[in-house]
Each structure stands twice: as structure tokens, then as C-alpha cells.
Amino acid sequence: FFFLMIRRPPRSTQGVSSAASDVYKRQVSTQSTWDIFLPKSMKVFGKYVTLLEKYPLATKSITGAVIASISDIICQKLDQKYVSKKEAPIDWMRNLRFTGINLLLICPLYHYYTARLLPAILPVTTKMSLVRKLAFDQTAGATFFISLFFVGMSFFEGKGLNNGIENWKQKFWYSLKMNWLLWPAANGINFGLIPIKFQVLYFNFISIFWNMFLSYVQNTPKPKAPQSFTNNYQSLSPVSYTHLRAHETREDLVCRLLLEKKKKN
DSSP states (O other): OHHHHOOOOOHHHHHHHHHHHHHHHHHHHHHHHHHHHHHHHHHHHHHHHHHHHHSHHHHHHHHHHHHHHHHHHHHHHHIIIIISOOOOOOOHHHHHHHHHHIIIIIHHHHHHIIIIIHHHHSOOOSHHHHHHHHHHIIIIIHHHHHHHHHHHHHHHTTOHHHHHHHHHHHHHHHHHHHHHHHHHHHHHHHHHHSOGGGHHHHHHHHHHHHHHHHHHHHTSOOOOOOHHHHHHHHHOOOOOHHHHHHTOOHHHHHHHHHHHHHHHO
16 A cells, blocks of 8 residues: 555656756756866956955066066067077076066056056047047157167166167167057057056057067167178278379269369350
8 A cells, every 4th residue: 555655756747857957967067167167267367356456566567577578488489480590599688688677667667657647647538538548658658668668678788878879769760660550459449448457467468469579679680781891981081182183094084074064064
């Protein structure tokens, strides 16, 4: 009698229960997959945001310096492969100087530039205010930061102010024109869409390519005249008109007389 009271559930109930179980299993499986990938990256980003809120200047500067170091290493490798075509070890002193100027000068000043100066004098409220902000950034801002880099690198290399000014004269205008190919569009997104506290982070990632360019330009020497031409030019000395007349050939005399005749007519 006891066994007769244990009834099997209806088939319809079994089907619903089985379907619900399958859905639950798929949800658990999907959740476990996200637990592997998403939370780890979100935890890292969450820690970065926490550091960014507590120590904004230090966090942005260190992030920028690390990215600058990576950019310089990539630049050196590409230069060896496609330009000099010679295998050579990484120039770690060059890398240290390039990383140092970003850590101590470029990134800290860019933090104050984007977080304090620009929001104070050019807040973005309309499309026209964004255009004005970009115009200021690509004239005064770009001029300042590019000049700071080339003059500052001379100090980091131990060459002094005069060399820095000469370095700036040779490379500034070319670098500014290349800047206009990249940064107006990049900073349009940065100023228009990216929250202020993340703007330096966005700038740093775009700067992977920009830093590669700056590293290459900074470490490319100025083209020199051929040695034979330089020596010949330096060996020349001025002579008098009487000396030229004394060594005048017949052809020179004919040419001179024709020119004098033409002047008189």
C-alpha cells in the first residue's frame, strides 16, 4: 500500500522541470566562463580607478611613463629592422631618458592641463565650445608640449639649453605638422566623450604611436653635408677683383666685355 501512494509526477511536469534545469545549467556554465575572464579584468580596472581617485597625479604619470618606455623599445626595434637594418641591443640609457621625461615632465603637466586648465578656461558645453577647445589645444597646447619635449630632452641628455634650442629649431615644425595628422581627431574624442579623470589614460594609449614618432625624431641626427664638399668649402678663401682680372682667360674676357656692353646699352 505504501508503494502505491508514491506516484510518478505527470509527464508535463517532468518536461518543465527538465527544461528549467537545462536553463539553469546553461546560466551556471555561462556565469562560470565570465567568472574566469571578466571579473579579473574588472578587478584590475577597479584597482586602477581606485588608485586614480586616491593618487591621480602619480597614477597618471607612472602609467604614461610605462607606455612611453614600451613605445621607445618598439621604436628601437623597428628602426633596427627597417631603417638601419642592423641588429643591436636595446639602448637602455636612451629608454631611461625617454621614460624619465614623460614621468617627470610631460605626464604631470598634461594632468594639470586636462584636469585643471582646460576645464577652467574652455569647458565643453556645446559643439562650438568643443571646436574652440580643440583649436586652443592644437595651437597653444601642442606648441607648448612639443617644445617642452625637444628642449627637455637636451637637458636629460646633458647637452644644455643652447643645444635644446637648436634641437627645437630643427624638429619642431615637422613634429607639429605630424601632430595635426593624429591629435585633432584623437582629442576630439578625448575632450568630447571621455570623462576628465580618464583623459590622460586615453591620451597615454594613443601616445603609443606618437611616442614612437617622437623617439625616432629625437634620435635621428641632422643630415650633414658630404665630407669632401665640407672640406673644399672650408679651404676656400676670398680674393680681390684685381686678382680675378689677372687670372682672366680669353673666354672670361669675352664674357666680361659683352656684359659691360650690355650694361651700357
